[in-house]
Amino acid sequence: MDSIEKIVFKEESFKIIGACMKVHRTLGPGFLEAVYEEALEKEFLNQKIPFKKQVKLELYYENQKLNKQYRADFVCYDAIILEIKAVNLIPVAFYAQLKNYLKCTNAELGMLINFGTSSLTYKRVLNSPNSNSHNS
Secondary structure, X not given: OOOOOOOOOHHHHHHHHHHHHHHHHHHOOOOOHHHHHHHXXXXXXXXXXXXXXXXXXXEEEXXXXXXXXXXXXXXXXXXXXXXXXXXXXXXXXXXXXXXXXXXXXXXXXXXXXXXXXXXXXXXXXXXXXXXXXXXX
């Protein structure tokens, strides 16, 4: 059958999750988000995963750039927005935040990673097709 769905950024996602799992295995839960962010940066370098840290994301209203900006924890492979958290339970607001990041940049995939539980938890969030195109 030819109706097999294409998994967006499958290999890249697999590598990112692997790096996150290594950091979580090494540190465990209980640290501040900033500690995981710094450790993950080192792991991305070790595993040669291309990334940018604390990336400013431009916002638009009716194709006009706004002064306000969001800041993503990481953008990997120049395409995947990565938000990391260190909480017991991920509130719905964090998913909404990531969806807003995707919407304002037209990025196809975002990943929400939580280091705050005994096992690493993560969620891939796809951007629904958007007719507005912003090159940022």
